[in-house]
Amino acid sequence: MDNKNEQDLRFLQLRFIGKILAGFTHEIKNHLAIVKESAGLMGDMIKMGKTAENESQYLEIIQSIEEQIERALVHFTYLNRFSHRMDTSLSTFNINESIEELTALLHRFANQKRIRIEKDFQKDLNPINSNPSMLQFLVFNFLEEAIAKLDKNSRIVVKTEVMNGSVAIRVIPEGNVLESDAEKVLCPPEITDYVIKMLNGNISRQGEGAVITLPVKAA
Amino acid sequence: MSANIEPKDSIKQKVIGLLHNLFHPHDYFHVLGADRYTSLKIRIILLDAILSLVPLIIVITISYFWFQKILKDDFSHQLRWEIENTKQSIEFFLDERLSGLRFLSSAYTYEQLSDQKTLAGIFSKFKREVGGLVDIGVIDSNGIQRSYVGPYPLEGKSYANQDWFNEIIVRSSYVSDVFMGYRKIPHFAIAVKRDIPEKGTFWILRATIDMETLKKYPSRINLRKNDDAFIVNREGILQTPSRFQGNILEKFQQCTLPQEEIAVTEVREPADRQSMCGYAYINNSPWILVAVIKSTPYGKIPKIFRNELFILSVISIFIGIAVTVVMTQTVVNRIHKSDQEREEAIAKTEHASKLASVGRLAAGVAHEINNPLAIINEKAGLMKDILETSDDLQKNKEKFLVLINGIFESVNRCRTITHRLLGFSRRMDISHDTIDVNDAIKEVVEFLEKEMLYRNIRLEMNLQPGLPKVETDKGQLQQVFLNIINNAIDAVEEGGLIAISSGVRDEKMVRVSIRDDGSGIPREKLKYIFEPFYTTKEKGKGTGLGLSISFGIMQRLGGTILVESEISKGTTFFVEIPMKAGAV
Amino acid sequence: MSHTKILLVDDEVEFVSALAERLELRNYEVKTASNALEALGLIHGYLPDVIVLDLRIPGMDGIETLKTIKKYDPAIEVIMLTGHGDSQSVEEGMKSGAFEYIMKPVDIGELTSKIDKAKRKREKG
Numbered sequence: 001m002d003n004k005n006e007q008d009l010r011f012l013q014l015r016f017i018g019k020i021l022a023g024f025t026h027e028i029k030n031h032l033a034i035v036k037e038s039a040g041l042m043g044d045m046i047k048m049g050k051t052a053e054n055e056s057q058y059l060e061i062i063q064s065i066e067e068q069i070e071r072a073l074v075h076f077t078y079l080n081r082f083s084h085r086m087d088t089s090l091s092t093f094n095i096n097e098s099i100e101e102l103t104a105l106l107h108r109f110a111n112q113k114r115i116r117i118e119k120d121f122q123k124d125l126n127p128i129n130s131n132p133s134m135l136q137f138l139v140f141n142f143l144e145e146a147i148a149k150l151d152k153n154s155r156i157v158v159k160t161e162v163m164n165g166s167v168a169i170r171v172i173p174e175g176n177v178l179e180s181d182a183e184k185v186l187c188p189p190e191i192t193d194y195v196i197k198m199l200n201g202n203i204s205r206q207g208e209g210a211v212i213t214l215p216v217k218a219a
Numbered sequence: 220m221s222a223n224i225e226p227k228d229s230i231k232q233k234v235i236g237l238l239h240n241l242f243h244p245h246d247y248f249h250v251l252g253a254d255r256y257t258s259l260k261i262r263i264i265l266l267d268a269i270l271s272l273v274p275l276i277i278v279i280t281i282s283y284f285w286f287q288k289i290l291k292d293d294f295s296h297q298l299r300w301e302i303e304n305t306k307q308s309i310e311f312f313l314d315e316r317l318s319g320l321r322f323l324s325s326a327y328t329y330e331q332l333s334d335q336k337t338l339a340g341i342f343s344k345f346k347r348e349v350g351g352l353v354d355i356g357v358i359d360s361n362g363i364q365r366s367y368v369g370p371y372p373l374e375g376k377s378y379a380n381q382d383w384f385n386e387i388i389v390r391s392s393y394v395s396d397v398f399m400g401y402r403k404i405p406h407f408a409i410a411v412k413r414d415i416p417e418k419g420t421f422w423i424l425r426a427t428i429d430m431e432t433l434k435k436y437p438s439r440i441n442l443r444k445n446d447d448a449f450i451v452n453r454e455g456i457l458q459t460p461s462r463f464q465g466n467i468l469e470k471f472q473q474c475t476l477p478q479e480e481i482a483v484t485e486v487r488e489p490a491d492r493q494s495m496c497g498y499a500y501i502n503n504s505p506w507i508l509v510a511v512i513k514s515t516p517y518g519k520i521p522k523i524f525r526n527e528l529f530i531l532s533v534i535s536i537f538i539g540i541a542v543t544v545v546m547t548q549t550v551v552n553r554i555h556k557s558d559q560e561r562e563e564a565i566a567k568t569e570h571a572s573k574l575a576s577v578g579r580l581a582a583g584v585a586h587e588i589n590n591p592l593a594i595i596n597e598k599a600g601l602m603k604d605i606l607e608t609s610d611d612l613q614k615n616k617e618k619f620l621v622l623i624n625g626i627f628e629s630v631n632r633c634r635t636i637t638h639r640l641l642g643f644s645r646r647m648d649i650s651h652d653t654i655d656v657n658d659a660i661k662e663v664v665e666f667l668e669k670e671m672l673y674r675n676i677r678l679e680m681n682l683q684p685g686l687p688k689v690e691t692d693k694g695q696l697q698q699v700f701l702n703i704i705n706n707a708i709d710a711v712e713e714g715g716l717i718a719i720s721s722g723v724r725d726e727k728m729v730r731v732s733i734r735d736d737g738s739g740i741p742r743e744k745l746k747y748i749f750e751p752f753y754t755t756k757e758k759g760k761g762t763g764l765g766l767s768i769s770f771g772i773m774q775r776l777g778g779t780i781l782v783e784s785e786i787s788k789g790t791t792f793f794v795e796i797p798m799k800a801g802a803v
Numbered sequence: 804m805s806h807t808k809i810l811l812v813d814d815e816v817e818f819v820s821a822l823a824e825r826l827e828l829r830n831y832e833v834k835t836a837s838n839a840l841e842a843l844g845l846i847h848g849y850l851p852d853v854i855v856l857d858l859r860i861p862g863m864d865g866i867e868t869l870k871t872i873k874k875y876d877p878a879i880e881v882i883m884l885t886g887h888g889d890s891q892s893v894e895e896g897m898k899s900g901a902f903e904y905i906m907k908p909v910d911i912g913e914l915t916s917k918i919d920k921a922k923r924k925r926e927k928g
Binding site for chain 1: 603619643
């Protein structure tokens, strides 16, 4: 029944956002930690009286601090864009951008099991008119599933391409599937079916991965 | 002025209240214990059926009696007409014979008719023309029968003492009652008086007529099985035989004789059914024509009519109910749907606002964090500049340390800001955090302590120490506790009691019970408290969504909520939490 | 070229002091103000060439301050300091007469090149 699907979807969406926010926060904390450590190191070095000969070292440290700041900022941009995608349920957006944002925000999450998420985007993919946050939700769902099922040090390829007038987004896990976790389903298929129906698209499972197809409307 | 308005207002309010109760499913009437929409349907259908049946029955009843009355009236008119006809026939009959006698008395003289032979001759001719005559006689002014032709030996008889004789002296013609004179068989006599002006006397010509001819007249009236028609005299003595009322010369008991010339009355005898009596005074005679009608053919007709009416009404009632059922289904289903839509819309709005707050929070964090990051950047940049432009680091040692300190401070600032984000994100995720249920309860209670203190509510906590930790979402669980305890606070009065206890139900579930000693919830309503929009609070207080949302949360967490209640004893809610996280 | 006189307006003291020092190391003359009032007060005496203004300072709105400065002396060039996602304010600022904008955290090289451009424009008249 749609009502139940709607309720469950809301719940799962909030869970999804919560995960993203948590991941992001940890990411930032990480960068900040490095900054702190670097600054601390410099402080120690100075206190210990190391001077001129360590000039290059200092410069390196400072460089790293600046780098960390920049990366933190990049993440903020991602988060900002991610949050804004939820503002409307229909908008024209760039699929590659939205998936890149998603994978960047999930980077830490995947990294816990040392799983790499690689992007294989078709360049110059035209913007489409659809529900960006729902698309991200779907991709997240399959990514999360893959991450849960795969063994350590595996990788997942996220590929976008145009196929027969539609856009296809593939989530291709590559690696061993842990037997014990093979049956884990975190988001029931009724919900993904419900969402893809909303988007007028299609989902087909391929092995442990999935292909999401969306129609391309005139942008 | 207000004294005038109030009573009216309260009546109006009562009516509105009644209608409201009738159509709002969750108040008083729960019919057949069905869910409130079905119960509403049943109530509407019953109400409608009653409202349409009652007038229908009234109309049918009125029609029936009206119809019956018409038929009866018709019948009564019919009877009256027949009686009138018969009366006229009898009168004509009498008239004919009286005219005959008058003719004879004027055509012949007293002397002639006193002669036996002449009288016999005339009589036989007369008899031939006018039927029913038995005998004829001439009576002088002293009442002595001078001549007589007939089967009985009545010559010389004196009628001087008889009533009729005295009566005919006054009147010039006379019709007698039926009597059993000398002859012991019933007959009646007619007579005419002839004055002899020269002599100053008179004579009477008298004839008797047999009953048979009279008898046939009443029988002309259309009589059915239990009906009776006969002739009586003014004293009620039967002149013709009747079927049920007695024989000739017996007294007619039944009805009191009316005053009008012709009348049809209804008689209600205790032993009998209704019967109709028709009367007609027969002119120039002492007689009254009576018809006692016990059959009620007008009763039969409605029976036939009744059959058709019955079928018609059954069909129309059936159609009426069918239409009502269909319409009620449509309307109540629409209400149900619209309630669901409302529920859905509220949930949607709540969700949208949650999403909006995420957006705002994220934006806020991004906004605020810019500054500390910019600071770190600048300070690091400055350090770089100093390193690049200055040769002697020593001089700037202090400076550097200060700058580095500044960086630390900024990092901390960032931390605080992002911490908020983390806290928020935790609340949104169903964290498989293992939590201590007792702690969760205590936090919620802390939050509500002031309220309970203010209302003088006693709180008893009986939390099992060493309660196993559970894998669930703390935030949502606390939302459920908050909702239930809040309800408990609303339910108890000043000085009431709320008792919270926790324990293990079995190896899978932890159970928390929240008991209050408020007024309790009636059994019939217990089934419905987890339904959305169900509230016992006044209009405007509480949306009625709290418990239904809590129930949904517990369901999602793999647990449930149970309730027990007893009127004026209190209510207990049991929240059951699975120790291992359940899937969605 | 004479020293370019810069007025930095930003309520974040730590940031502003570090930035000021960096600019001074690059031979700019720098004064700082932490709010609109202070800034407006300084302009009269200090006569800056370029003002670097944070749009989100408390008190008077950044845009309002910008407009007031331009009204006071249209020759003063203003470079707006913005955070990420402030595109609306940037647009409004540019319409209200700002010369350029730069995002926080700043790239020092980018900032100095913008300041120089602003000074050149000012000198051309």
